[in-house]
Amino acid sequence: MTEPTALTIRHMKIEDYPLVYGLWTRCTGFTMRDIDDCKDAIKTFLKRNPDTCFVAEDDGGRIIGAILAGHDGRRGLCESAMPWLASYV
Secondary structure, eight states: OOOOSOEEEEEOOGGGHHHHHHHHHHSTTOOOOHHHHSHHHHHHHHHHOTTSEEEEEETTSOEEEEEEEEESSSSEEEEEEOGGGGGTO
């Protein structure tokens, strides 16, 4: 992946789910569970944690990263997927 010329960070919306899910499936070693990572579960998580979940978009508006942080009412969570970052390291 080439380096983005501009990067926008914004709060994640449930409408971003299909693109974020696609990003997750392309990340080597990123494991998902149907019960935790389905659209309904993420929608609930975003409602509970509206200020701590973000997506990164490149200058073309493509989602190239996601960070979900917060809690599910019992456990704390911080998940990130930024495959473009590997090109900078």
